[in-house]
Structures are given as C-alpha cells and as structure tokens.
Amino acid sequence: MLSFNAINKNFGATRAVVNVTLDAAPGAVLGLVGENGAGKSTLIKIAGGVVRQDDGAVSLDGETLTGLGPAKALAHGIVSVFQELTLVRSLTVAENLFLSAPPRRAWTSIDRRKLDADARGLLDSYNVDAPAGAVVGDLPLGQQQMVEIVRAAHRRPRVLLLDEATAALSAAEVQWLMRIVEAERNRGSIILFISHRWEEITAFCQRVAVMRNGELMTLADVDEISHDRAVELMTGARLGGVFPAKKPPAKKSPAGSELLEARGLTSDALHGVDLQLARGEILGVGGLVGQGQDALLKSLFGDHPLRAGAILAEGRPARLRNPRDAIARHIAYVPQERKIEGLLLQKSVAANLSFGILRQISSFIGFIDRKAERRIVGDAIHRLKIRASSESQAVGKLSGGNQQKVLLQKWLLTQPAVLLLNDVTRGVDIGTKTQIYAIIAELAASGMGVILYSTDAHELVGLAHRVIVMIDGRVRAELAGDELTAEGIVRASTSAEDSRAAVA
C-alpha cells in the first residue's frame, strides 16, 4: 500500500497540492485525472522523489519514506516514467537499458556482446522491435518512450508511476503498454497512472482520483463515475466576478480583410491551421498542453519556421521571417516563460518598459531622451498599478504577477494592433489575474485583436468571444456562444475519438 498522508506543496504563491490524503493498493491501478495544474504530476513526483513535499508523509507498506530523492526512491522499488524522457539520447538502447549495471568481463571492461544480447532479449520479451544497438536519439519518440517503459518494468518495481507515459505513443503502442500494466498489476505492483484521455483511464484503471486546484475532489471505482461527472469535478465552479463583462467585437469586417488571417499553417508542430481574427475580438486557443498552440502563436510572431501556409494582415499577405517583421506589422507577443523570453531581469522596470520603444524615444544618432522615457514609463506604471518601490527597481525583484504586467505593458507601449498572449496568467495569483483580465478586455474593446492561449479553460470561457481547441497541431473544434463552456473545451480536448489512430 502506497499512502499519501496530508501532503501539501507550494511553488511560490501557487498551491500545487493541498492536504491530499490518498491510498493506492496493489491489484488496482489508480488513475489520476485533473486539468493542467491540478497537482497530479506534483503528487506523483513527490512519490518518485523528484519533488519534496512541504509537509505530510508518504509511506510504503506502513514504512514512512523520509528524505526521498530519485536514488532512494529507486532503492525502495519506486520507479517512475515521466512524459519527459530520462534516457540519455546519445547512448544506444542497450547502454541505456543497463546503464547503472552493465554486464562485465574480467578486468572490469563492459562485455559489449552480452550487453547487446541481454538488451535484445529484454526488448524481445516485451515485444519492442527497437534495435538494441541504435542510438536512442535516432529513434522515433514513441519507441524512445517504449524503451523507457521497458527499463522501468525490468526493474520489477513495487510501485510504478506513469505520468502521461502514453502521450508519445500511438494507439497500437498504448495497447502494448496496457498489456504491460496488466502484467505488473497481476504481479502485485502498485500502479499510479496519469492521463488526460478518459478512454485510457477507463481502459487502464480500476480506481480513479479526480483532482482540482491541488485538492483531491473524489476517489471512486472507475465504473462508478461517468466522464461527464469527472469533467464536472475537474473544472468545478469558480469564483464569480473575476472576469470583466464581454463586449461584442467590432461588427464583422468584410470577408478578406480581417485584422489577421492564417491559412493552412504547416510546420513540425502544425498541420494545416486556419484562423481569422477581427478587430476587437478575443480569440481563445485551448487544448491540452503541447498540441501546437505554442507553435501557432510563435508562427504568427515570425518566431516559428513554417513549411507551408500564408499569413494575411488586413487582407494583404504578410511574410513574417522573424519577430522584427511581426513588430513592424504591429503584432506583439507576450510569452509564457517570461524569465526566458521577455524580460531583462537585472534591469530596472523603466529600462524594461522602454526597451521596445527605444527608437521612438531616441534622437537620430541614438541618444535616449531620458525625459520622454521617464514620462512614458511613469504613465505606464501608474496605469498598470505595478507595485514597484520605484521605477529603477530590478524587474527580477518583483513578484511573478508584477513581472507579467511589466511584460504586458512593454508590448502595449509599442501600440500593437494584434496581441498574442501565450498562457500569460500561469502561476499568477488570482488578484493580479483579475487585473490582467481587465487590461485584456479593455484592449480588445479599444479595437485591438487578441489571440489568447490558455491552459485554464475557465479563463478562455471568461474572456474569449470564440475558442478554437487544438489536438496534435490541428484545430479540432471551434466553440462560440452557448457551446463555449469549460466542460465543452475540456471535452473537446480529451475527446474519445483517438485522433492519433489515423497518424499511427
């Protein structure tokens, strides 16, 4: 029995896991479901020793596990398979399978022949047709994931943690994993299984735990709970009054002269995406994480190479080779990872805000007009209610929410016509979120077109006029009017038809 006892975990101001008490017994695969950020992965990573809880205890067969790290978890027989692979891509399949204890000859050198033979035997016994001598990085992602799963199963785990282990697998490979999980269950392992796909939960699991906002909502037998009920519990009712009133977008622009239009965008991550954006419209983009939303927004900002497709700005073709081209067409982009992509953390609020408009406030030989800078920056700070002791404070010292506001304002100073927002409220507290929502609504009301990608379905429902849901680089559904509900978005994102079957 693997027991979580009153587990709490915060990441900064975000409460990732809130007082969760949960038991997983051998003989019944326990599925964990919830929206992105519901705390499923954090919970599983605590058991795997990757994340340490703030308080509460994990125990295995009555023994409390203290000071758990990845090595110690392995020693207890707790084996994890995460969505992000832990294989070394530059080594061969065989080397990865036996990395910690390769077979040796005398004089301690590795017995390569036995290594490859053992690996081949192991792969055969699990029906994986990846060549033992192939370099892992050269294999397709699905096979890499299968090798990782074989390695985990080969360790004869007491506890097997599968965190979206099916994300990279084709339909046939998911069937393959199901047989392994079934065998492990019969062997008496304790198995935790995270998936966003309800049909996988019903196929793999006997018990299911639903999480929302870090809390455990319910624990039930899988045939006692319907998909509808699970979705209802996953999304739940939210606090009212967070979202501003929606104003209808400006009247439909004549066909062919939309503010922004994309036709058949195709790249590594996109497979023929079309969209239109009108003046004053907020277009939501939803779906599970990593279905091409990031690539879509970046391609509209000239920061993602396209193989095919066209982008039209006000009816005219726009070639966006890099962000400079996009900025010249008054397209602004606020990224997800503000620390990586958008702000100079050691620089002052003022320097960050004026960075995007240096050209407007500089004389022609390049001296910055400091007076104009102060005036513009002062205005901006006032308007955004940024809490900074002074405009010269380093951005890195501000709270996450305030950093995000600085980033938003930096782009607004460039007076864009189109604003691309890439999951900008992730990890931001509810108070600051409300302020950011108000700003977004105000900008749209003033005629700006906004494309809003969010992992929070309620945010999309609360702000957007229209929402497109993406699966595997394609627009899978478009929701508007009465159909636009959080349940509808989650259902479309996790729809029962397996779109990957066609690909495999």
Place this chain on the structure above:
Amino acid sequence: MPLWLSGARRQGAVGAIATFLALFVINLALKGGHFSAFDLKTLCMNVLPLALVALGQFFVVMTNGIDLSLGPVMSVAGSIAALTFSASVSGAIALALGAAALAGACNGVLVVRLRLPPILATLATMSIFQGVALVILPSPGGNVPPGLTDAFTNGLDRAPTPLLLLIAAAVITSWIMGAPLGLWLRAIGGDEGGTRSSGVPVRMVKFSAYVIAALLAGLGGLYLAVATGSGSPTIGDSFILLSIAAVVLGGVSITGGRGSTIGAVFGALTLTIIGRLLYFANLSSFYQSLINGMILIAVVGLATVRQGLATLWRARRDAS
C-alpha cells in the same frame, strides 16, 4: 566495418585521422618521400606530452566540463621531478604523480562538491598551480639523470620508448572508456539528469574524470622534464589551450557525451605535425598558431556541416 572502426566513425575520430594522414602525406612529399625510423621516433617524442594532456582533457570534456589547469599541473609535476630525481628516481616519479593526483582531486571537489562551473573552478586552480610551480622552482633548472633522458628519447636497448609510451597511453585510456566508468562518462556528457535518475553515481564519476585528467597531465609534465633534461615552472602554459584544441580536433563534442581516445590522440598528432610541416616548408614557426586556428575551424566546421546535413536527412526521412 570492424567494430572499432564503426565506433571511431560514430565517435567522430575519422576527421582527425583523415586530417592527420593528409598532413602526413604533404610532410612526406616535402621531404622527398623519405620517412625513417628516426622520423617516427621524433614525431612520437614531439607528440607525447600533448597527447598525454589531451587524453586527460578528453576525460573532463566528455562530462561536459573543461580543465584549464592541466597545463600548470604539467609544470608542477615536471618541476617536482626535476628537483627530486637526484635523491631517488622512483621517489621523484611517485611524488610528481601524487602532486598531480592531488591537484585533480582539488578540481574535482570544486566542481562536484562546491558545484562551481568547471571553467571557473579550473581558471582559479590554473592560476594557483602556476603559482605553486614558480614557488617550487623559481627558474628553469633541476636535475635529470642523463641516462634517463637518453632512455626516454633515444630509446632503451633499441626499443622505441616514445612510441611504446604513446601506444600504452592510448590502450590504457581506451580500456578505461570500455569499462563502466567510460560508459558513465559518456552518459553524463549526454544527459546528466537522466544519468543520475538511472542510478549512476554521477558525482563519483565526475570526480574521477578530474583526477584521471590531472594524472595524465602529470605524466606529460614528467615526460617533458625527462626529455628536456630539466624542469621549468612555465613549460605547461602553452598546453592549456592546445589540449582543448587537440580534443576538439579529435572530434570530441565540446559539450560532452561524444568522442574517443583515438580521436584525442590524432588531434594531438595533427597539431604536432603542423609544426614539423612548417619547419620542412621553410616557413617561420610564427605561422604555427595561425595555421592551428584555421585547421581547427576547417575540421570542426566540416563536422558541423556534416551533422547538419545528417539531421536534415533524418528529419526528411521521418517526415515521409
């Protein structure tokens, strides 16, 4: 293809071997097609110190590290040996190698325990070891028994000692790379986090890499002292960057994970033969570092282009 050859291809040593052979042929042509046993011995003698320290650098670079202190470790080991040879030859060797191992352990602790970036840790110890060498031996000097010098340069009883030493170094380091330690070094360079979560003792492995590197550099310093017949506190300085250049020329990935000991040796051979080429072409040795740099760019640039093409080809194959 034989196993060792396919391994060399995968680990990028082919470029270094080809470059060396091309330069060797030019060298031969300049000398009128004449290559004697004496030439072979001189080449081995010239390449041995660089080959040893490059092999050392190889172990650190494999873990995605870099060691700037290996040159000064050579100076320290050579200086200690030159000062103590007169007391006891075996004692001098033990003392010099012990000091080198200690220096490597210092680097290892700084990188593994204190988690300093390798370039910073070894920049500091580089300066410290330079200082130590100057304190031990303020000006070139010391004593090396003439018989020892003779045995290790001209050869012992007609056996070509430098060639044998070069082969021994290559064989021993290749054997280490064939042991689990070698696999783990490659794994750490490929993906340190993944290697740790596979249950590999990552810290122990990285620490060993720095100690092995310093030991090999110490051997290089010892050989320099023996071959030149005296110690010098600054003799290793020119090897600081040359050792890195040799490793990179040898097809070793500067971010770790990919490379071979054979590549490192041929990287050192390539850099050495450039010097001899200039000599026979009657060009000033001032051109040496200019040409070193151009060859480095050519070899590494070609490898990058080839890799780019391979990636493109794979992407096309996967797309279709």
